[in-house]
Amino acid sequence: MNQTRTAEATIHEVAPVELHRAAALAETVIKDTTANPAPLGLMGFGLTTVLLNLHNAGIIGIGSMILAMGLFYGGIAQIIAGVMEWKKKNTFGMVAFTSYGFFWISLVALILMPRFGIVDASDKNAMAAYLFIWGLFSVVLFIATFKMNRAIMLVFFSLVILFMLLGVGDATGNHAITKIAGYEGIACGLGAMYIGAAQILNEVYGRKLLPLGEF
Structure with a gap:
């Protein structure tokens, strides 16, 4: 016992x-010992957004350079970043990067499919609806940024404005609005590039080299 x-x-x-x-x-x-995928997604989004909106602003024409960037860096690279964010349990990053990655791929498809005779080109009302619905989606993500930092908040705010301006420009056929949207989109893309650069440099140097305006 x-x-x-x-x-x-x-x-x-x-x-x-x-x-x-x-x-x-x-x-x-x-x-988790994996690298931060956000800079890849931000750079993919930012660089491609700047280049496309140089076209919207009337500075350059649309051609293979923009389409290739949209397909590979704006599209595939962002999707890869989104999958990596999923492994990090970052719902916002996963949804944002994968969604905008497929946005770029769908935009390239909208341009190329009619040229290959696969489907008819979308009219201005269809394109306006396409842009407005992406603007509505961006509003949801913009609200989520209230819990992040001021830099990402400003980028998503400018993205919402960009989609709305482009939608109005397509719906009305007003090229002046599209041109304004182009310059606004360049600022949006540069903002995303700044955040990506800040995350890279701040990690490498071990200090806040570029501020993000944390709340």
Whole structure:
């Protein structure tokens, strides 16, 4: 009987120690050591947005350069960043990067499919609806940025304005509005590039080299 009680006491003493060791081991195994994918997504979005809106502003024409950037860097690179954000359990980053990545791919498809005779080109009302619905989607993400920092908040605010201006420009056929949207879009893209650069440089130098306006 005494031996049984001694054995039970030993089990009760050892069990918490073993559980603590198991928890520590599990924490070590699942610890995330992967790189931050946000700069990749931000640069993919920012660079492509600047180039497209140079076209909207009437500075350059649309051609293979913009379409290639939209397909590969604005599209595929952002989707890769979104998948990496999913592994980091970052819902906002996952939704934003994958969604805007597929936005760029769909935009390239809207331009190329009619040229290959796959489908008819969308009329101005269809394109306006396309841009307005992406603007509405961006409003949701803009609200989420209230809990982040001022830099990302300004980028998403300017993105909402960009989609709305482009939608109005397409719906009315007013090239002046589209041109204004182009310059506003250049600022939006440069803002995304700034945030991406800040995240890269601040991590490399181990200090806030470029501020983001944390709340």
